[in-house]
Amino acid sequence: MILPGAPWLIAHKSMLKVNKPKLFTICGQDYVLWKNEKGEISALENICPHMGAKLSDGWICPETNTIACPFHALEFDSEGRAILPNEKISKPLAKQLKLFLQGDFIWTYANQEPKLTIPDILEKLSTQFRFIGVAGDVTIKAPFIDALEINHDVNHAKGTHRELFRIKETKVDDFQDDGYFSVSTIKHFREKNTFQEYLENIALLFTPNEVELILENYFPSLVVVYSDSPLGKLVQVFTIYPQNKNTTRIFIPLFTEKSFGIFNSILEPPTIKATEEIIRQDVAMLENLYPRFEPKIRLSHEEPLHWVRQLYYNW
Structure with a gap:
């Protein structure tokens, strides 16, 4: 278990x-x-x-x-x-x-005795924002700990998601942890996308070159990502749970701050599509890793990664 x-x-x-x-x-x-x-x-x-x-x-x-x-x-x-x-x-x-x-x-709780209370963040989001759908709902052929770590690895966006977002630098402004909850404030600095990339995913038109994110981490299953865009605040709830020893399930509920009436049907599908592309890239990376070993290099801004590892192995 x-x-x-x-x-x-x-x-x-x-x-x-x-x-x-x-x-x-x-x-x-x-x-x-x-x-x-x-x-x-x-x-x-x-x-x-x-x-x-x-x-x-x-x-x-x-x-x-x-x-x-x-x-x-x-x-x-x-x-x-x-x-x-x-x-x-x-x-x-x-x-x-x-x-x-x-x-x-x-x-x-998978029929186990509860050890942590269920966070009320989704109740709060449901009253403050508008639910627009779920991205993903796919199985990753990787152990739960691998999927858990990538959700807290702020450095992976520069490599794993470069194809989509052209991220050239990531800066962590702050990280605070409190038991099984933590908050990260980060910035991604992007290169400009090509005209063809904008045609293939119009959601990139609403993604600024400097992306500011607030990540609320609810161990072990949720990472709530807040970001600003010309369409208003977007909230992505990265959700994972263990299926078996070597498979993990992931899906992402999405919320937005504003409604654009009849234009919602035009604007929301590309937002969901861009989130699904994030999932696809994460899955492709996780399923192509060699078996886990102790890292021989440490990068800056790994505090969230070490926080979640410690909670997992000390459970």
Whole structure:
């Protein structure tokens, strides 16, 4: 078990289709999640207790809010009880995944005893900003610690994201930590993009050559990135959780400060696309690393990286 007792943000409700089972893996265990028409979320271990079929390959019965096994069409309710002939209901047989809902955000402790409280930052963001969508939701073929570190490595943008943002220098103005929370204030200095790059991603038109970022770090799963643009403040919530020993899941909810009415449908997709390109570049780098070893070189501005490493290894 990786970081038992840590709170994990696993989804926004918009990531689940109504009455469609979704396979979900955390800390080496498979679960099936589903959402009904009322927006209620259910989660069970993915294995049918009859003969081991994958419940996520089954279907949802809307009238009863049950999930049907694809093997024998046995139905299970949100508490894991089987619906038997003559409408008899068994005791719970399929184990539930205990969920904690925070507005439209879905959290879990992976059925472990909580060690940290769930941060309220997403509740605050939901009242102060406008949710515009989720970027990514992809699996990285890399251990959780690798993905955790890159989210706190302020130096990697100069190399990993040069293709997109042309970053030539990064400066850390401040770093403050307080237990399992920290804040970084950084600046990226960019070269100008080419005309072709602007055509391929119009979001670059709204990215200044000097990018100021505030990073709020909520160990272990969230890095909330605030940035300013001509379109108003943009907030990206970098979210990760461990799937298995060597795979990690990542997705990024996005919020904006302003609404531009009918132009939202034009301006928001490129913003999401640019964020997805950030994910793609991070994933490509992480999946191409040699096995981890003790770094033989130390760079400046590595305080956030050392902070998160210490918390992880001292958990």
